Amino acid sequence: MNRRNFVELITLSGGAFASGTIPGFSKSMRTSSGSKDLNNSENEFSADVVIAGAGLGGFAATMAVLRNGLSVILTEETDWIGGQLTQQGLSCPDEHPWIETHGATQLYRDFRTVVREYYLRNYPLTESACNRKNLNPGDGLVSRLCFEPRVALAVMYSMLAPYLSSGKLKLLLQTKITGAEVTGNKVHALKARKTTGHKKEVFLKAPHFIDATELGDLLPLTGTEYVTGAESRNETHELHAPEKADPKNIQAFTYCLVMDYISGANYTINKPAQYDSWKNFIPNLSPSWPGKLLDLSYSNPSTLQPKNLGFSPDGASTGDTLNLWNYRRIINKENFKTGTYKGDISIINWPQNDYMTGSLIDVPEEEFKRHIENSKQLSLSLFYWLQTEVPRPDGGKGWPGLRLRGDLYGTEDGLAKYPYIRESRRIKSVFTILEEHVGKANRALVTDKESANKAADFFDSVGTGYYHIDLHPTTSGNNYIDFDSLPFQIPLGALLPVRMENLFPANKNIGTTHITNGCYRLHPVEWSIGEAVGMLISFSQIKKVSPQSIREKPVMLSDFQNFIRSQGLETQWPK
Numbered sequence: 001m002n003r004r005n006f007v008e009l010i011t012l013s014g015g016a017f018a019s020g021t022i023p024g025f026s027k028s029m030r031t032s033s034g035s036k037d038l039n040n041s042e043n044e045f046s047a048d049v050v051i052a053g054a055g056l057g058g059f060a061a062t063m064a065v066l067r068n069g070l071s072v073i074l075t076e077e078t079d080w081i082g083g084q085l086t087q088q089g090l091s092c093p094d095e096h097p098w099i100e101t102h103g104a105t106q107l108y109r110d111f112r113t114v115v116r117e118y119y120l121r122n123y124p125l126t127e128s129a130c131n132r133k134n135l136n137p138g139d140g141l142v143s144r145l146c147f148e149p150r151v152a153l154a155v156m157y158s159m160l161a162p163y164l165s166s167g168k169l170k171l172l173l174q175t176k177i178t179g180a181e182v183t184g185n186k187v188h189a190l191k192a193r194k195t196t197g198h199k200k201e202v203f204l205k206a207p208h209f210i211d212a213t214e215l216g217d218l219l220p221l222t223g224t225e226y227v228t229g230a231e232s233r234n235e236t237h238e239l240h241a242p243e244k245a246d247p248k249n250i251q252a253f254t255y256c257l258v259m260d261y262i263s264g265a266n267y268t269i270n271k272p273a274q275y276d277s278w279k280n281f282i283p284n285l286s287p288s289w290p291g292k293l294l295d296l297s298y299s300n301p302s303t304l305q306p307k308n309l310g311f312s313p314d315g316a317s318t319g320d321t322l323n324l325w326n327y328r329r330i331i332n333k334e335n336f337k338t339g340t341y342k343g344d345i346s347i348i349n350w351p352q353n354d355y356m357t358g359s360l361i362d363v364p365e366e367e368f369k370r371h372i373e374n375s376k377q378l379s380l381s382l383f384y385w386l387q388t389e390v391p392r393p394d395g396g397k398g399w400p401g402l403r404l405r406g407d408l409y410g411t412e413d414g415l416a417k418y419p420y421i422r423e424s425r426r427i428k429s430v431f432t433i434l435e436e437h438v439g440k441a442n443r444a445l446v447t448d449k450e451s452a453n454k455a456a457d458f459f460d461s462v463g464t465g466y467y468h469i470d471l472h473p474t475t476s477g478n479n480y481i482d483f484d485s486l487p488f489q490i491p492l493g494a495l496l497p498v499r500m501e502n503l504f505p506a507n508k509n510i511g512t513t514h515i516t517n518g519c520y521r522l523h524p525v526e527w528s529i530g531e532a533v534g535m536l537i538s539f540s541q542i543k544k545v546s547p548q549s550i551r552e553k554p555v556m557l558s559d560f561q562n563f564i565r566s567q568g569l570e571t572q573w574p575k
Contacts, residue, residue, distance in 0.1 A: 045170060046205040047071040049537055050190055051212055052177045055083020056523060057506035057530030058212030059156060063107060064534025066163045067567070070541060073204050075175040075192055078417045080410060081160075083214070084523050085152040089256035089409055089416030090349055092138065092146040092328045093523035096466040096487075099144065100134060103464050103487065104524040105531050106568025114155045115147050129335040138330035138345070141322075146330045148345075148408055149258075172202075177213070180222045185501045187222050208537045208547075209503045212530060214418070215361055216425030216509035224500045225428040228361055230476075230514040238435035238515050239442040240469075240481055249476035249514065250361055251422040252354035255372075255379040257414045258330070258405045261313035261343040267403040268387045274377035275384055283356060285479040293378075294385045296321075298351040301470065301482035311386065313344065313402065316393045324350055345405060349420060353379045356473045361425060376415055383414070421508065422472055422521055429511025430551070431460075431493025438516055439469060440484040455486035460551050461571040462532040462564060463490035465525035469518035485519045487573045492551050495533055501546065504537070506530040528569070535564045 049065050051058050054076035062074050080087040096103055099112075116135045119125060129135060138146030163169040172192065178201070179191035189205045211218035219226040231238075232245040242249075272278075283289040290297050290306035300307040310318025313325045331345035355375035360368055388398040404414030411417060435442040437456035444452040465488060471481040494511035495504060505511075506529055508521045520529075539560050540547045550560050561571050 043200065044203045044205065045073055047073045047170065048206060048541065049073075049208045049210060049534075050204045050206040051075070051210040051506070052190065052218055053077075053083075053212035053214065053507060054081035054171070054173075055088075055212060055214060055507060056085065056526045057083070057533075058210065059083070060105070060107065060527045060530035061210050061212060061506045061534035062169065063159060064531045064567075065538055066160075066168055068535075068538035068542070070538060071168050071170075072163075073170045073172065073206065075172045075177060075204070077174065077176050077195060077213075079173050080149075080153055080417055081171070081173075082149070082152050082156050084420065084526070086149045086156075087417040088214075088420045089149055089258060089347060090328075090420050090523075091149045091152055091330055092140045092143045092347060094467060095143055095145075095522070095524055098466075099524065102570060102574060103466055105463070105528050105570065107531060108524050108527045111155060111159070112145055114158070115145065115151055118151050118155055119147070124337040124340050125335060126337060135335075137332065137335055138328075139326075139332040139335065140329040140346075141327050146328065148330055150408060150410070177217060177221060180218065182222050185499050187500070187503050190218070190221075207502060207541075210506045210530075210533055210537075211503060211509055212506040213509075214421040214424065214507060216427075216505070216507070218503065219425045219427065219509065220362070222500065222503055224497055224503055226425045226509070227428060228425055230474075236432075236434055236513050236515075238513060239439065239445065240435060240483065240515050241513070242478075246476050248359060249474050249478065250359040251474055251517075252356040252472045253360065253375065253422060254349050254354050254420045255375045256347055256349045256416045256420055257353075257379050257383060258345065258347050258408050258416075259383065259402050259414070260331075260341075260345045260405055261325075261399065262401045262403060263314055263343070264401060265403070266400040268400045269380070269384055269404065272377050272380040272384055274374065275381045278378050278381035279385065279389075283473060285356075285473055285477050287479050289473075289479065293352055294382055295352070296324075296391065299479050301480035304479055310393070311390055311399075312393050313346070313399055318393055343401075345408065348379065348382065350382075351472075353382045354472055355419075356475060359475045360419075360421075361423075372419065375419060376413070379415060380413075423514070423517055424508035426509050426513075426517070427497045427505050427511055429494050430496040430498060430548075431491055432511045432513060433491065433494050433516045433520065434513060435469075435515045438485045438488040438519060440486055443486060453486065455488040458489045458491035458493075460492035460557060461489035462492045462495070462536070462561070462569065463525075463528035464488070464570045464573055465490060465520065465522070465528055467519045467522045467525065469515065471515070471518040481515070481518065488519065489571065489573075490520075490525070490528060490532060492532070492536070492557075495529065495536065496548055496551065501548065504533045504547070506533045531569060532564065535567065535569065536560070539563050 048070035050073045078087045140146035174195045181189040229247040229249040233241040296309045310321035328347040333341035358371040406414040436446045
């Protein structure tokens with residue numbers, strides 16, 4: 001679709017999509033006389049589906065359900081939808097090299113197209129930027145599309161607009177799930193409270209529920225069987241699994257922050273309360289970290305050897321070392337007409353602010369809050385260190401012209417609204433994805449030469465994705481685990497709990513292991529998982545069968561796979 005035709009399909013009043021225009025958006029929207037009333041009483045709401053968590057998986061699941069004529073109640077703890085791309089501040093998505101054409105859902109790729117169109121319509125871009133085939137506003141090194149979180153937020157709301165307007169979607173922001181009503185293998189209702197203001201309890205009822213929370217919060221609340229941390233090698237037979245299982249061995253999480261740089265200015269913040277502690281902190285990892293965490297060196301993820309980095313926000317060369325300023329840059333001022341920006345804008349999500357000294361999973365509330373605060377202090381300490389002490393290429397120290405840009409995050413402190421989560425509770429699933437299914441080296445050990453360079457072919461595939469297996473340092477002291485994977489499929493069996501009949505995962509809580517989570521946790525894969533789960537529920541409602549039975553019956557499974565393919569979900573990689 002060329003730019004001119006695409007723009008004509010978007011309303012000028014905020015970018016809401018015209019009904020039936022874009023494949024994967026409203027084109028397949030159906031009406032359903034049987035959909036639930038969203039407003040039953042003052043403290044009780046019901047819909048066809050209740051989705052907890054408005055991150056990428058929750059958003060994609062919502063879109064899939066809505067476009068097939070069902071109603072949705074969507075809850076979100078923060079005041080922003082969008083998860084990793086917005087409230088977690090990581091709007092430079094981790095994607096694979098083929099993302100522009102395949103290896104994700106059509107809806108995800110359409111979202112990326114509209115992000116670009118948003119800049120082309122609303123921003124004073126240079127002529128050369130306008131004429132680029134695939135505009136990258138930030139030209140960040142990590143992704144082919146780096147942009148502002150607020151732009152992702154605007155695009156996502158434009159996609160939801162017709163459903164919010166029609167009443168098919170009830171969006172409950174700043175709302176946390178606090179309990180559940182469960183009988184046997186079924187959830188009947190979720191209890192929820194506002195996180196601000198009047199904290200009246202409400203009840204959310206539906207035939208189906210989706211856990212798209214960042215930490216798999218619905219699993220313990222509903223009694224759904226789940227696992228945490230690392231499985232043992234004896235249990236999974238994975239090449240990179242540890243000898244002993246460790247349920248508390250969880251990957252680091254990160255509080256991202258966003259900044260720009262104004263040459264000659266001084267925006268030095270007050271010294272963070274924990275600065276002296278974090279400045280001298282040396283991670284206790286095995287294999288060992290090369291030195292202090294706040295330093296321009298780290299462990300090379302693939303070799304674990306010390307690797308030097310550079311940092312220069314003014315464009316000065318950092319030699320043959322990676323310039324961290326450019327790594328997750330979301331605005332390159334050179335893409336915009338002179339005077340639009342005083343400086344580039346970049347996001348900090350680096351090895352230096354990975355919080356590895358405590359977990360947020362299954363800990364008392366006070367401990368949870370303490371780790372959140374400590375993680376924020378680590379990120380602010382890193383920022384202060386960059387302003388005052390980081391070595392410069394010219395031999396000096398510090399860049400006082402660095403400025404926190406909390407306005408771009410919708411916060412006052414410059415930090416994201418929510419931490420970037422890498423690892424969650426995971427359901428005990430009908431099928432578990434192991435390293436032998438997707439890891440390149442492990443795959444070669446269990447297959448013949450012809451199959452060694454191809455990931456496992458799942459008969460029940462409902463999506464595709466790719467990223468190398470990337471595990472960050474952990475709470476139990478593991479250094480990076482980083483190695484090659486193969487372009488993979490998403491099996492339906494990994495989305496089905498072993499017992500619960502009407503609760504489904506749509507985030508990092510699917511049936512992976514600690515190891516395989518490392519390649520299924522990234523932005524487009526989470527989106528694909530959520531969209532597949534939304535399609536599963538939609539199809540089961542249309543056919544009036546249980547979601548579990550779809551996988552069990554070959555003809556029904558084939559019909560379902562044709563159904564999802566017709567709405568832009570890929571089930572196989574091109575040969």
